[in-house]
Amino acid sequence: MTTTVLFDAAGPRGRRNVRIATIVGALVVAGLLALALVRLGANGQLGNEWLILLDPSTDVPQSLLRALGSTVKAAALGILFAVPLAALLAIGRLSDHRWVRLPVSLLVEFFRAVPLLLVIFFLFLGFPILFGFSLGTLWALVLGLILYNMAVIGEIFRAGILSIDRGQSEAAYALGLRKWQVMTFILVPQAVTRMLPVLVSQLVVLLKDTSLGFIIGYVELLRQARGNVEFFGSRYSLQLYVAATVVYIAINLLLSWLARRLERRRRTRTGGAAKIQDDLAVVDPGQMAAGADAHRV
Amino acid sequence: MRHPIPRAVFSAFALALVLSACSSGAGTGGTTAPTVTADTKASFPAGSTMARLQQAGKVTVGTKFDQPGFGLRSPSGEVQGFDVEIAKIIAGKLGIAPTDVNFVETVSANREPFIQNGQVDYVVATYTINDDRKKVIDFAGPYYVAGQDIMVKADDESINGPDDLAGKRVCSVDGSTPAENIRTNYPDATLTTFDVYSKCADALSNGQVDAVTTDNVILTGLVSQSNDAFKLVGNPFTEEPYGIGLKKGDDEFRSFINDALEESFGNGTWAAAWDATAGAITGKPAPEPPTIDRY
Amino acid sequence: MNVLTDNAGLLFSGFLKTLQLSVVAGVGALIIGTLLAGFRVSPIPPLRAAATFYVEVLRNTPLTAVFFLVVFGLPQLDLTFQNFTYAAMLALTLYTAAFVCEVVRSGINSVSMGQAEAARALGLTFRQSLREVILPQAFRTVVPPLGNVWIALVKNSSIAAGFAVTELTALVGRLANTNASQVLVVFGGVAAAYMVITVPSAIGVNYLERRVAILR
Numbered sequence: 119m120t121t122t123v124l125f126d127a128a129g130p131r132g133r134r135n136v137r138i139a140t141i142v143g144a145l146v147v148a149g150l151l152a153l154a155l156v157r158l159g160a161n162g163q164l165g166n167e168w169l170i171l172l173d174p175s176t177d178v179p180q181s182l183l184r185a186l187g188s189t190v191k192a193a194a195l196g197i198l199f200a201v202p203l204a205a206l207l208a209i210g211r212l213s214d215h216r217w218v219r220l221p222v223s224l225l226v227e228f229f230r231a232v233p234l235l236l237v238i239f240f241l242f243l244g245f246p247i248l249f250g251f252s253l254g255t256l257w258a259l260v261l262g263l264i265l266y267n268m269a270v271i272g273e274i275f276r277a278g279i280l281s282i283d284r285g286q287s288e289a290a291y292a293l294g295l296r297k298w299q300v301m302t303f304i305l306v307p308q309a310v311t312r313m314l315p316v317l318v319s320q321l322v323v324l325l326k327d328t329s330l331g332f333i334i335g336y337v338e339l340l341r342q343a344r345g346n347v348e349f350f351g352s353r354y355s356l357q358l359y360v361a362a363t364v365v366y367i368a369i370n371l372l373l374s375w376l377a378r379r380l381e382r383r384r385r386t387r388t389g390g391a392a393k394i395q396d397d398l399a400v401v402d403p404g405q406m407a408a409g410a411d412a413h414r415v
Numbered sequence: 416m417r418h419p420i421p422r423a424v425f426s427a428f429a430l431a432l433v434l435s436a437c438s439s440g441a442g443t444g445g446t447t448a449p450t451v452t453a454d455t456k457a458s459f460p461a462g463s464t465m466a467r468l469q470q471a472g473k474v475t476v477g478t479k480f481d482q483p484g485f486g487l488r489s490p491s492g493e494v495q496g497f498d499v500e501i502a503k504i505i506a507g508k509l510g511i512a513p514t515d516v517n518f519v520e521t522v523s524a525n526r527e528p529f530i531q532n533g534q535v536d537y538v539v540a541t542y543t544i545n546d547d548r549k550k551v552i553d554f555a556g557p558y559y560v561a562g563q564d565i566m567v568k569a570d571d572e573s574i575n576g577p578d579d580l581a582g583k584r585v586c587s588v589d590g591s592t593p594a595e596n597i598r599t600n601y602p603d604a605t606l607t608t609f610d611v612y613s614k615c616a617d618a619l620s621n622g623q624v625d626a627v628t629t630d631n632v633i634l635t636g637l638v639s640q641s642n643d644a645f646k647l648v649g650n651p652f653t654e655e656p657y658g659i660g661l662k663k664g665d666d667e668f669r670s671f672i673n674d675a676l677e678e679s680f681g682n683g684t685w686a687a688a689w690d691a692t693a694g695a696i697t698g699k700p701a702p703e704p705p706t707i708d709r710y
Numbered sequence: 711m712n713v714l715t716d717n718a719g720l721l722f723s724g725f726l727k728t729l730q731l732s733v734v735a736g737v738g739a740l741i742i743g744t745l746l747a748g749f750r751v752s753p754i755p756p757l758r759a760a761a762t763f764y765v766e767v768l769r770n771t772p773l774t775a776v777f778f779l780v781v782f783g784l785p786q787l788d789l790t791f792q793n794f795t796y797a798a799m800l801a802l803t804l805y806t807a808a809f810v811c812e813v814v815r816s817g818i819n820s821v822s823m824g825q826a827e828a829a830r831a832l833g834l835t836f837r838q839s840l841r842e843v844i845l846p847q848a849f850r851t852v853v854p855p856l857g858n859v860w861i862a863l864v865k866n867s868s869i870a871a872g873f874a875v876t877e878l879t880a881l882v883g884r885l886a887n888t889n890a891s892q893v894l895v896v897f898g899g900v901a902a903a904y905m906v907i908t909v910p911s912a913i914g915v916n917y918l919e920r921r922v923a924i925l926r
Contacts, residue, residue, distance in 0.1 A: 143756030
């Protein structure tokens with residue numbers, strides 16, 4: 119980590135200061151937590167209401183579990199289609215032909231410019247008018263996720279392709295490979311692995327965005343939490359929303375953890391991956407990492 | 416994993432929950448709705464909506480999922496309420512069993528497009544019949560007449576009718592008639608609109624709004640869930656005839672539904688549906704059925 | 711008549727609301743996010759831990775859930791927002807700050823190590839080297855990605871529609887309902903209104919990206 123350069127290894131006095139700051143900081147955090155708990159208690163939010171999350175006779179834990187299934191299903195379908203389409207779009211946007219480049223660019227920029235919520239809402243209400251049949255809530259949500267994320271992931275892939283040393287493609291051309299071969303065998307695979315951390319961040323975003331299904335009544339985790347609030351009354355709202363949030367955080371951390379494992383396995387397999395990371399910082403100092411980072415809001 | 420909660424506390428809580436659920440009529444241990452039987456002998460003119468639905472053997476109905484007593488989705492995914500029962504009665508007349516009625520959620524803001532697009536076959540969703548809506552869809556019914564009322568915190572004595580709303584923050588649902596009514600007729604009230612009533616209830620209990628206004632029957636359901644934190648002002652100031660929304664111009668289907676409703680008014684199924692759902696919350700017997708408006 | 715011209719005033723106020731939410735939350739997120747990034751590279755462990763915890767939690771929580779917790783959860787801590795626009799601004803700020811933090815942090819990491827070493831060799835303290843050497847350079851690198859965060863923020867403000875803020879997306883619901891035959895027009899108009907903000911922003915980001923690339 120470069121950050122360690124920013125400060126010296128602390129001397130005796132520094133260590134004491136750090137220790138004091140640590141204790142003060144910890145006390146502040148603990149104090150805030152305590153204050154929050156006291157206020158929750160005063161508002162009667164630390165009582166039996168929390169038990170609803172564990173009581174199978176209310177059907178609440180089961181319903182949240184089922185809804186988690188719906189969340190994962192929508193996210194999985196979204197990922198399944200968005201990633202390959204994104205690769206196609208990235209290639210299309212780098213095409214030598216203007217008639218390919220232009221429409222692909224327009225498509226990508228359009229879906230990056232319009233809120234996903236609006237797209238999903240449109241696919242549900244506007245799509246049937248245009249095409250004469252209804253998508254249903256699951257597919258309206260999934261198609262929205264696909265359209266938006268293929269644009270964003272496409273840009274991630276494109277940045278990845280552009281970041282690969284030109285010598286790679288030059289060597290490939292010199293070997294007599296055609297453009298599509300260079301793309302599919304040389305550039306895209308490297309771009310995908312190189313951009314894997316950013317890609318996974320975007321997949322986390324995709325999973326979170328399944329919660330936008332609320333606008334069309336797709337019952338995923340958050341909508342189910344709200345449904346339970348509607349069924350049992352608003353005195354359970356804090357409990358149910360907190361529970362849903364915790365599940366999201368857990369599943370997203372799991373996804374990120376899996377990605378890190380994948381990344382490590384890839385490293386040990388290819389050996390020189392640590393060097394690739396360094397290359398990245400040299401070729402395109404932080405900018406790509408930072409820039410790609412920003413896509414995952 | 417062992418339960419971290421002492422068993423006695425746990426079962427006491429479970430019991431309390433079941434009890435409160437019973438009293439609200441919305442919970443797992445609530446009353447059971449009468450069974451609607453499908454009319455297998457029905458026959459319809461070829462090419463009619465009825466014939467098409469009968470042929471399909473299933474029907475898609477738009478209803479609300481967040482209104483205790485009328486249309487409320489339980490954690491197990493089952494939708495319960497008076498609207499749901501009415502929808503099943505109509506489906507039964509089409510020869511469709513209650514289990515083949517597919518309920519989809521319509522929120523106030525998407526009912527009309529839903530019907531126009533044919534995404535639902537009909538809508539039973541505390542849906543007030545009015546002329547604006549009749550421009551784009553048609554209504555069968557009414558099957559119930561509600562009235563707009565106000566819900567406040569139990570200790571609030573300052574609001575007793577719509578005229579007291581001036582200068583107050585009042586919450587309703589976007590795209591609903593009550594919201595429009597406040598917007599046009601009580602402009603001195605500060606209107607806040609959410610997409611669903613449950614958020615209004617949350618906002619009321621947090622003191623973010625002073626009152627929630629919509630039809631009295633919907634508010635009654637919210638009051639019953641609130642553990643006595645809310646109360647109904649009990650001074651309805653409009654008439655809201657609830658109709659069944661269907662595609663504009665489908666007059667055959669409209670008179671079919673009207674016939675089905677009238678029959679249910681006469682033979683007691685309507686009253687039985689009321690008693691099992693909304694009536695269980697209000698604690699009042701079924702009112703006199705309204706007169707069907709065959710415009 | 712056309713639903714868009716009939717409701718021009720309403721649409722414009724919705725547009726202003728979207729812009730207002732985005733600008734206020736953007737400024738707030740920039741301040742909090744930069745502060746958090748400073749925490750994340752600081753020598754004091756609890757600050758690092760707190761900032762890391764904040765970022766991990768907020769980044770992995772759907773914005774809709776953040777909204778629920780800010781609008782209906784915070785009142786349980788006696789932090790009640792009477793005005794739903796302020797609540798929406800806070801939710802957007804808290805969420806976006808996590809992303810700003812990550813962008814700024816990777817910006818800090820992107821400043822070549824030699825710079826930090828030189829600053830330290832000159833005897834600058836942690837705060838001095840961050841303020842005088844690292845952050846000015848980091849900020850130039852992070853301007854394009856911050857632009858992307860801004861665009862995302864504008865789009866994310868649409869979620870406020872579900873929380874009693876009458877911005878652009880909320881108007882879709884209202885207008886589509888009263889003008890069911892012109893649903894497509896309503897969608898088109900509102901999408902165009904968003905693009906009035908997002909497309910020039912995207913062009914600006916691309917321009918900056920290119921400028922930074924040339925400078926390197």
